Amino acid sequence: MDATADIAKAAAALKSGGLVILPTETVYGLAADAANPRAVAAVYEAKGRPSFNPLIAHVADITTARRIARFDDRAERLAAAFWPGPLTLVLPIADEAAVCDLARAGLDTVAVRAPGHPLAQALLKAFGGPLVAPSANRSGRPSPTTFADAMEETGASTAAALDGGPCAIGLESTVVALLDQPRLLRPGAVTRAEIEALIGPLSEAEADARRSPGRLTRHYAPNLPLRLNAEEPRGDEVWLGFGPRGGAGFNLSPDGDLTEAAANLFAYLRAADRSLGAAGIAVAPIPDTGLGEAINDRLRRAAGFVG
Numbered sequence: 001m002d003a004t005a006d007i008a009k010a011a012a013a014l015k016s017g018g019l020v021i022l023p024t025e026t027v028y029g030l031a032a033d034a035a036n037p038r039a040v041a042a043v044y045e046a047k048g049r050p051s052f053n054p055l056i057a058h059v060a061d062i063t064t065a066r067r068i069a070r071f072d073d074r075a076e077r078l079a080a081a082f083w084p085g086p087l088t089l090v091l092p093i094a095d096e097a098a099v100c101d102l103a104r105a106g107l108d109t110v111a112v113r114a115p116g117h118p119l120a121q122a123l124l125k126a127f128g129g130p131l132v133a134p135s136a137n138r139s140g141r142p143s144p145t146t147f148a149d150a151m152e153e154t155g156a157s158t159a160a161a162l163d164g165g166p167c168a169i170g171l172e173s174t175v176v177a178l179l180d181q182p183r184l185l186r187p188g189a190v191t192r193a194e195i196e197a198l199i200g201p202l203s204e205a206e207a208d209a210r211r212s213p214g215r216l217t218r219h220y221a222p223n224l225p226l227r228l229n230a231e232e233p234r235g236d237e238v239w240l241g242f243g244p245r246g247g248a249g250f251n252l253s254p255d256g257d258l259t260e261a262a263a264n265l266f267a268y269l270r271a272a273d274r275s276l277g278a279a280g281i282a283v284a285p286i287p288d289t290g291l292g293e294a295i296n297d298r299l300r301r302a303a304g305f306v307g
């Protein structure tokens, strides 16, 4: 089947309440019609996700986003600068039917994002409305960044699946709440500095954890225990290096490039997790600047440190 036929088939599956594996520039998503509570329930079930964790409504463009969420001046500025792209805005809900209660976990706010991946854009345009698309992993597992990983996680629950190749960014979108003072709920590829340059200082997510229920649980976890900021692996550990240091095992970026490390993170965590006979994964220190803030956030969550 060619790409146009694939998109038409996926859009039809969504219209009849089915689920679709959706490539985005960040990670693979498990998409459903945001207005259809039965379809949204099927997403929660496929992920094994607690239903109090709200989903992101994906839209083709800012015009559609303005129909479902109340945009203020800060939201306009951020969307103009970073959409389509890896930024999610949490705003007051404007159309409660377009993104059903279950998708918002009963909140009076909605998370919206316009993804940049061409297949995501094509599907959103063909479908013609907002799609919820949580990362396509089962709850608590690393987000899939390849088509094969997405299929392995939740592919069995879907009516259609789009193969968009490996995800360019490899980490979930940055989530910013614009309800009162702006808050960084989840660091990501759009960095804190880039956002603050446009709308001023961001408060910490922790102070507002209640508003982002997904941040309360251990996340992105492989099965093996993780030891962070390790100087070198112990005898029974797999090594997940960064930069020139380190030896056998995996290296997120031998050149010490944070963008490359982000793109490799989840796939290498999965690969390290499959190492036979290993008792744990030792991870080299990653600088906490720029995209490093998001990488370290995901690593701390994978290691079970929640905050």
Ligand code: TXA
Pocket: 024, 026, 027, 028, 029, 030, 053, 054, 055, 056, 088, 090, 104, 107, 109, 110, 111, 113, 115, 133, 134, 135, 136, 171, 172, 173, 175, 177, 185, 186, 211, 212, 213, 214, 215
């Ligand atoms: O990059 C991404 O954002 C990927 C791709 C597929 O688009 N999607 C994704 O969705 O990561 P998900 O469901 O795995 O993560 C959504 C995050 C969760 O931490 C959730 O708690 C938060 O966004 N969230 C969603 N709606 C919210 C709301 N109304 N208020 C606060 N946080 C919200």
Ligand code: MG
Pocket: 134, 135, 143, 172
């Ligand atoms: Mg997720």
